[in-house]
Amino acid sequence: MRDIIIKTSGLTKDYGKKRGVFDIDLEVHKGEVFGFVGTNGSGKTTTIRSMMGFIRPNSGVCAVNGLDSWTQSADIMKNVSYVPGEIAFPALKTGTEFLKTQAKYLGVTDFGYMNHVIELLQLDPTANLKRMSKGMKQKTAIVAALMGEKEVLVLDEPTTGLDPLMREAFLQLIREEKQKGHTVFMSSHIFEEIEAVCDRVAMIRDGHIIDTASLYDLRHPSVKNFVVKFEREPEKQRFLETAAFRAESKDAASCAIVCKIEQLDALFHLLKDYQIVDLQENHRSLQQQFMSAYKEELTQNGNNG
Template identity: 80%
Template sequence: MEDVVIKTSGLTKDYGKGRGVFEIDLEVHKGEVFGFVGTNGSGKTTTIRNMMGFIRPDRGISAVNGLDSWKESAGIMKHVSYVPGEIAFPALKTGTEFLKTQAKYLGVTDFGYMNHVIEILQLDPTANLKRMSKGMKQKTAIVAALMGEKEILVLDEPTTGLDPLMREAFLGLVREEKQKGHTIFMSSYIFEEIEAVCDRVAMIKDGRIIDTVSLYDLRHPAVKNFIIEFGEAGEKQRFLQNTEFSAESRDEKSLTVQCRTSQLDALFLSLKDCQITNLQEIHRSLQQQFMSAYKEGLAQNGNN
């Protein structure tokens, strides 16, 4: 497809003893915010390093903008801004010196957007690079990546070291990048932040993709689940006797009902003469989806 910006197929880097990544198939489309979620050590950084051309895969391919990640990594870097999972700065005294050096390397002459990011992240770039806290180093790396305003961003756990307020500020910057039409590939072990900004998410466990989900589909499932609490136990029993919906009792007066979106009107019609004290939709979180996919994988492997 013409709009595929990042693609891996059968990507494998085997370090032995089950470590590495195996048969990674990914497609990231132009203008998409694509999440890559998994626990620490699951293979997120190894996948990204292959994608950036820093390491050579044992098998399979990785390409960015149609360029082979290993063979044409120099060409890829012209289009990609990158925030690494482990930040190492050059031997410069202050953050300001580093950002000036980065601006010269990127050919940035208008510092308006750089100053905007600095303000949003509340960064003091005049601080000594070696004495910066982990959070300040992370902010500096984010500014250095975003200032080039390139069309592709690859972010490896970019909020590491940031406090909750700054995480939310960073997610606001991600939303700004999406509005510009930029493509963002972002890894994280924090499900909530991936769920907040991403269009699709690939889940990785032990070096293998276990599921890829659309966040729209997760938020708007074809089948919905509701908790319904009745005013009296008798009303609950009458509903159970007459309903065609899948229902499971929770306690004497409440139950869980499963219903397709096309049947919502019928469900609410069946409840119109009931005394309802609570009706609540159960929303499935990204973390719950991950755990479900993980357990399903264990079951398929005979380890349940």
């Protein structure tokens, strides 16, 4: 097994009235981009603040690089870059002043990568720090976190305030971090961006982990779903009556087919004998996976979470 960089076991922070996080078990491996997805108020930030050592849990443990998050947080920060969910800058005039201060703190002397991130995010660091828009502040915080090129990144809703173009630029940066072998833990409520860059994802609802999924398995399922439209209804009926596949009628000329990977050749060989107007594969998205887990959890535990 690859080295475990971030680990929580039974992590619980109870704020009362069922608010907080409860029995959180997570493992993030070296070089992995790990997504943490859930709706607002589900417990993502509480979990991350516990990881960073900003919050003391009621029970359970959390460790980063084998160091206890609460008792050794100062040592953890030497190898971790962090983008908080709520950005608060010191009393400095411009973004440039802030980034220079951050560079000095991190011991950064080569500004090549910092300038690369600034250019990619189209940030004007000379802007007044207090008058920056939410998006500008977010970009500045991302530059400040990435410039140190640390081996672990912990990012709490890092694309908040970014427009779709800048969101894609940020995802490019995450891909670059992965290429370097760095470990990324990233929370979000935007399923598409988690699906685009993450290796695995944990889904949290009301402070409880309800599912952990491999994005590879989601992208390469062992069972595929197709919708086939035949030229005429009798063709569809003949297929339904003779095909050795899970299939059901959708409308007059279409049917849905469920097919295992090892059956694909047989399916396409069979379909050659029919007049096909259209064939589409239905991919299961991360959002569909989350909603399925969400409904299953509701069924098991009722509406109380």
